[in-house]
Amino acid sequence: MDQDRAARGQAEEPPLLKVQGVSKSFPGVKALSDMHLDLRRGEVLALVGENGAGKSTLMKLLSGIYPADEGAFFLNGAKIQATGPKHAQELGISIIHQEFNLMPDLTVAQNIFIGHEPRSGGFLLNERRLNSQARSLIEGLHLPLEPKQLVGNLTVAKQQMVEIAKALAYDAKVLIMDEPTAALNEAEVGVLHGLIRRFVKADTGVIYISHRMDELKAISDRVTVIRDGRYVGTVDTQQTTMKEVISLMVGRELAGEARPEHVVEDREVLLSVTGLSTKALLKDVGFDLRKGEILGFAGLMGAGRTEVARALVGADKVDAGTVTLRGEQVHIKNPADAARYRIGYLSEDRKQFGLLLEQEVNANIGLSSLQELFQHLGFMKDKAMRAKSREYVDTLRIKTPSVAQTAKNLSGGNQQKVVIAKWLVKDCDILIFDEPTRGIDVGAKEEIYRLLNSLAGQGKSIIMISSELPEVLRMSHRIVVMSEGRVTGLLSAAEASQESVMHYATLRPDESAEDAAELGLDEPALVAARTDRKAGER
Amino acid sequence: MSTSTVPPDQQEQQPTVAALGTSFKDRLQQFLAFASLIVIFVFFSVASPNFFNYANITAILFSTVVIGTLALGTTFVIITGGIDLSIGTGMALCAVISGELIVNAGLPVPLGVLGTILFGGLLGLINGFNIAILKIPPFIATLAMMLVAQGLALVISHSTPIYFSDAPSYIKISTGHLIPALNLPNAVLVFAFLAVVSAVLLNKTILGRYTYSIGSNEEATALSGINTRKWKMVVYALAGLFIGMAGVLISARLGSAQPATGAGYELQAIAAVVIGGTSLAGGKGSIVGTVIGALIISVLNNGLQLMSIPQEWQNVILGCVILVAVYADMARKRAA
CATH class of the missing domain: 3.40.50.300 (P-loop containing nucleotide triphosphate hydrolases)
Incomplete structure (x- = not known):
């Protein structure tokens, strides 16, 4: 405390949000290691890093989804420890994830106040008060939304505005946005940036996670780069170039050994x-x-x-x-x-799209070739299938006590080899x-x-x-x-x-006026795709 | 990162133990179902003097046949992760069709029986089409078919039973004694035969393998290059064939096709499958379990009846048995 006060006296007041020495490990992976970051009052701080650099982990720690192993977070100089996204929001930290958390069949107002619905008499929903509260919030933010619109009918850009309104409904001090422009066109990006500028005041700040260098130039004051779960550096946006940021992102050293020798052009x-x-x-x-x-x-x-x-x-x-x-x-x-x-496809999500987890290794390896190789008049040729599976367990060196082992009991690498074996048996x-x-x-x-x-x-x-x-x-x-x-x-x-x-x-592919119009037409499809994917994840 | 990496052989060791545990638990579940059947059986033998004799046990087996046959087909459907609610009223419709073909159209009995079974297959195929191609959820698609079948049975028969009095050979399909020495009604033999065929289909054929695959992970199965839509249609069509056979067995046993019956059988059949350890989530189940499940239901019904417990209470007890069985299945999964 004393130190804090002294620091404030000496230099400047404490940053709006301070991340100090935060580390987090998951089994087998150190996701964050001695991470630090300062968000000043009234600024937009861009946070950049490659896939897997630790951005999502940092956000999840901030919103209290996991506890940090080491280190602490400070808001206006006071240590905070959120116990969950709702608590974080009460503390003044709102996070807008890349995947929206919206209910497409509810209205704008219902979405904004989900979990905090105004009630009358204890348990009856007060729809009128809900809509009027939503209206004053929307008007305060100058958003082109109507409280009673169904969210599922909105464009992606407008859905994002609903997310923002939802995040700002509780006096947020820190707003964190993860890839907010991933699904927006040029004009919509402009609207979003306008909104961010209106939000940033003397006592608030925004952490803006993005890869789009042109956008960072347009919206951010400073850029913080992280790599492999570690803090790399922070630069002032005005005094840097895209090239410098990229070289910070990827680092200099090239991991790995020789490239493939043979040229295959011909x-x-x-x-x-x-x-x-x-x-x-x-x-x-x-x-x-x-x-x-x-x-x-x-x-x-x-x-x-x-x-x-x-x-x-x-x-x-x-x-x-x-x-x-x-x-x-x-x-x-x-x-x-x-x-x-x-043609064989080995999905990134082995468990959901690649393996029959509850079935034997044997059944997994033979699956694609059952009809061709391992049946006669519809009857299974189990012996032949087991023999073939054993052959591939040997050649690919799949570590399993037997081909009768249940697939879920194998390690990740060996599960991957089982999926590879499946397609090799099929002779892809x-x-x-x-x-x-x-x-x-x-x-x-x-x-x-x-x-x-x-x-x-x-x-x-x-x-x-x-x-x-x-x-x-x-x-x-x-x-x-x-x-x-x-x-x-x-x-x-x-x-x-x-x-x-x-x-x-x-690179942001050129978006001519024609493309933008096309995008506008396609937007319901985009919404559908997004909700489909969410439904799939569940 | 390297510090937290477990040496490969250690990584393999641990799961192996877990795997042994799982398969042991799997066996335990079947054993539990079988053990509960024995316990219930012994209990009634002691509680009621009329329970344990040849005639009564034959009666129990006889009463298992119809629900058991429906449950066999339903086992395939449930292993794919689906459900079939149309089997009860579908069976009544098939019985009516059988009456129409044999009594009213005068077809020879074997041809009539074949026609009825194929008609059941057609009902199932329509279910399969609605579910696999039109992507209507199984619950809804078969609920609709349940209503359609119920209505059609009444429409076709003009709401009156069709009697097979002039076709004694048809009635013999259920009530005759093909092997006099055994002194078992034919229906029981037919059911035993169907159970063996089902077990072979499920365990020894490509159809059975895909049934489990689809229930384990439909998406992964499709991405492995298997036409999951086709195989789901096949599974529902197969369940339909069993509906047809159940229609023949029940009408032969009663000597008549009763168009207004059938509703309620689907739930008893599903109960038998579930008590037998087949998971409604799909991917797991067995024919042996289903047969045991069907036996548990008919032993309970028979024993409680002998003890003069009213029908209403029998349902209460059956309901509780289902809850206990499903809870045991879930507890097993959580432990695994």
């Missing part, structure tokens, strides 16, 4: 995709995949890499685009078609790996890398989607970089560096 093109578009996100995506090639897909969260994979194997609906396989145009309507064409020529090493410990990662290299060496063509830049750089022969549903760059192994990939990944 090999035959196995798969060619052009003009791939979906209602929700993808716009005119095109690329070639050569035989024996590892084609990396890099980009930030939400750039559309997973969506490309799902569209390609027919798991999601495609609006337009042609797929040419071995010189012939093919129509892949569902994953069963994809499997017939020997094209394997799409989505985050092949997510949730896998370091030693097992190396083994997965070796496996990918040897598969490519055997002539399999591999698409590798990864959010870990060093992994993409180390493994890929060529790298497709995506941003906001489009391909913004194609780099050869020689051209690729952390900086160049980051450059293309943070």
Whole structure:
């Protein structure tokens, strides 16, 4: 206390929000390590870092979803320890997550005051007071909203305004926004920035998490960079360049070893995709995949890499685009078609989309090939399937006491190998790996890398989607970089560096007036996609 | 990071123990169901002098047949994570169809029986289409079919029972004694045969494997290149075939097709499946469990009746048994 007062006397008053020496570990991962950060009064502080740098963990600690292992948070110099998002809000810290937490079937007013509904007589809802409170809040913020509108009918931009109104309904001092412009067009970004400027007063501040350098320039006063759960540095926005921020983000050292040696430029093109578009996100995506090639897909969260994979194997609906396989145009309507064409997709979420967790290793490995290999007149050839499974357990060195082991009891790396085995038994020529090493410990990662290299060496063509830049750089022969549903760059192994990939990944594809109009028309679809995805997560 | 990494062999060791525990618990659940059947059986044998004799046990088995047959098909549906509410009134409709074909249209009995079973399959196929292709939730789709079947049974029969008095060979399907030495009604033999066929289908065929796969993780199964929509339709169509067979068995047993019956059977059948340890969440279950579950229900009904406990109280007790069985299943899952 005394120190605080002394500090205030000497230099300046304490920062609005101070993060001091905060660390947090999860089993196997140190997510944050000695993190610190100062948010001054009346400023917009941009927080940037690669995927997995620790931004989300920091927010979750701030809102009290997890306790910190070490360190503390100070609001106006007083130590705070939120016990949950509601408590954090009462303390004056409001967080707007990238995924909205809105009820599409409730009205704007009902959403804003969810959990704090004005009542009459103790338990009856007072709808009139609810709407009038919402109206005065909306008018105070100059938002183009009506209290009685259904949230599900609003555009994404307006839904975000509802989130903001909800966050500000309780006298917030600190507003934290995670990628607030991910789904907004240029004009809407302008409206949002106007709103932020109106919110920032002498006693409030905003932490603005984003990757869009042009936006940081437009809205932020300072930029704090974090990497691998550690604080890297803070720079004044006016005195920095995009290049400097990116180099802070990625660091200098290049982890990993040699790049793939063989150049595959001259090999035959196995798969060619052009003009791939979906209602929700993808716009005119095109690329070639050569035989024996590892084609990396890099980009930030939400750039559309997973969506490309799902569209390609027919798991999601495609609006337009042609797929040419071995010189012939093919129509892949569902994953069963994809499997017939020997294309296997290994999802980033093994547990939800890859494995039958409660079933045996054996049943998982044989699943895709049951009809082709392991049945006769409908009767299972269990012996043959077990033998084949054992063979792959041996060659891929899957650590399991037997093929009868339940899949959920295997470690992450071994589960991944089970999914790989499934597609190898199916004899796939094209394997799409989505985050092949997510949730896998370091030693097992190396083994997965070796496996990918040897598969490519055997002539399999591999698409590798990864959010870990060093992994993409180390493994890929060529790298497709995506941003906001489009391909913004194609780099050869020689051209690729952390900086160049980051450059293309943070490009905002040009939004002509025509595009904006298109986006306006598509917005209900965007909302639908968002709620669909949420429903799926649940 | 490296400090917190567990050495690979240690990582493997731990789960292995857990796995043994799980499979042991799985077996325990079936054992528990079987043990409760024995306990109930012994209890009634002691409590009522009329319970433990050949005639009464035959009666119990006979009374298990219809619900048991419906429960066999429903086991497949529930393992996929679905539900079928149309089996009860669907059965009544099938019985009426059987009467129409054999009594009113004069078809030979074997042809009439075949037609009835296929008609049941058609009902199931329609359920499957609505669920797999139109994506109507199973509960709603089969609730609708339940009402449609109930109504159609009355419309087609003009709300009057159809008697099989002129087709004694039809009645024999349920009440005859094919193997005199055994002294068991044919319906029991048919049910035993259907149970064995179901167990083979579920455990030994590709259909059974996909049934479990879809229930374990439908999305992952689809992404593995399996046409889950087709297989879900097959599963509901299969359940429909069992509806048809139950329709034949019940009308042959009663000697008549009763269009107004059937409602309520679906819940008893679902209860049998659930008591037998099949999870409503899908992915888990067995035919043996379902047979035990169906036996538990009919032993309870029979024993309580012999003890002169009114019908109303029998339902109260059955309700409690279901609660206990499902709670035991959930407790097992939480422990696992």
